[in-house]
Amino acid sequence: MLAVGFDVNGGPEVLRPVELPVPEPGPGQVLIRVAYAGVNYGEMCHRLGDLGAPDGIDVPGYEVSGEVAALGPGVTGLSCGDPVAAFLPDGGGYAEFAVAPAAFAYPLDGISLRDGGGVALSLTTAYGVLAGAARLAAGDSVLIHAAAGGVGSAAAQIARALGAAAVHGTVSTAAKAVYAKRFGYDAVHIRDGFTAHVAELDVVLDPIGGPTRLASLSVLAPFGRLAVYGDAARRPDLSLPVLPLRQQNRSLAGYDIADLSRRAPTLVRAHALAALSLLATGAIRLDITAELPLTSAPEAHETLQSGLNLGKSLLRVS
Template sequence: MRAIVVEELGGPEVLRPAERPSPVPGAGEIRVDVTVAGVNFMDTGSRRFGPPGVGVPFVPGVEGAGRVSALGAGVTDFAIGDRVAWVYAYGSYAEQLVLPAASAVPVPESLTDETAAGVMMQGLTAHHFVTEAAPVGPGDITLVHAAAGGLGQQLTRLIKLRGGVVIGLVSREAKADVARAAGADHVLVSTGDRFVKDVMELTDGEGVHQVYDGGGETTFRASLSVARRHGTVLYYGPLIGASPVVTMRELPNSVKVCYPVFHDHIPTREALLARTAEIFELVGTGQLKVPIGGRYPLAEAARAHRDIESRATTGKLLLLP
């Protein structure tokens, strides 16, 4: 079977197609014929620095959808031919993948494989942010960085479903309409820390209740400055430049700072099934959209990485084996 193999860490050029043996599932595992693999910005970090606990060579990608083609011993939750989706299963940039059966979820017939694969990482992440890590209540004013990106759009939609008001930041005017279409109430074109004055004007000097900041160190202190008293700054930008360093006494307005860990939202299989079922229901009823920003043949994974790193894309990028 064909896979994208990283034999040395580096730029997009290290993402090279290669032939590998068809994997065999062990006890408690399933093999899936991959139909769609999701491309996430975190994949670029894995390509440059290596996945945690995984050496080179490795097959990148942690998210996708497909059909079960083989069962390991003891697997009873799935049958051959079942449609499944997954997240945080390394090796997804491939025609076939072996993963723990406990990490896969059934895909409703009402959803396409593209939709299921496209919502797993960003849908669960956005759900984590707005329901547990920095919960949004009716009337809360939120600031969403990179509001035209795949995660930014999902955040905006879920915030609106919870009755919040969204101020969306985009890096260029061409992305403003994308953020508005996702539901942003106000859209600011801004890079770096230039958004502070406009955000404070929009909130009558009070600041926002929550900030969702994936911009890295360059935006973190500005995000702190626009959080209102007892507001929350949720930071998720460790792959974008250096992580910010701040002392406790520097935190203004009694704000809270959160660094969300994905698995804290789905610590058990029961939680994974419940969260994904809720998200799939929102997508199935049209309340949550999964905008596709680009489709690439598996062999063109390097081009997908160049595009996502250029910040010129909007929506979800997918690889099609």
């Protein structure tokens, strides 16, 4: 089968087409004939070496859509030919075939394969951060950093669907602010200096890290929650004293889908199905801004790494 992978860490140029054997599904797994693969920040980190050096060819890709091609032993509830969106905790999505845990293969009832290619990680993360880590409640006010990205654009809509009363966002450029406003934000601010525009927020979502994360604590209302789920700034970790959190009635929570998929897979599935239901009913929408052939994965990564991405990018596989 055709795949795109890398055998050395580095820039987007290390990604290259390769021919690999079609994988076989093991117990509790399904083989998917991939139609679309989502492009995500985590795959860029994989390529850069955050998971260590590759041992042979590493194929990135954490979310795909396609049709079930084969079932591993013990799999029930799915049949060959079923259209699914799938989360791949171990990667492998940039390929014509990919293996996924059956628990993370979600039926695409009323959702196209194209839309399904960008939901299993992005929408699950957006829903999980809000409903799980941030404990969003109806009437809450929310600030979402990286408001124009795949997760941010979905999170604004999901926050509204879950009853948020006010939704603000931050972005790095004015052009991204114009783009992000189409997803229901009350206001979108340039990230530098955002604390001058918001205060007393119930929830802040931060995938950025560094100074943005520290500043986000300062705008929380009593019992406000800062939920972190990434480190896009690639800055050193913060060292935060705990006492000020207590003294100022603030909370810090984390979300990591890789850890959750190991320790609470049923929760990951519940978040994914809830997000997919919102998409199927039209309560939220996925904005696919780029669709490239599989072999153009380096170009998609270059756009992502340069910070020029908007919405959701997909690789068209078959």
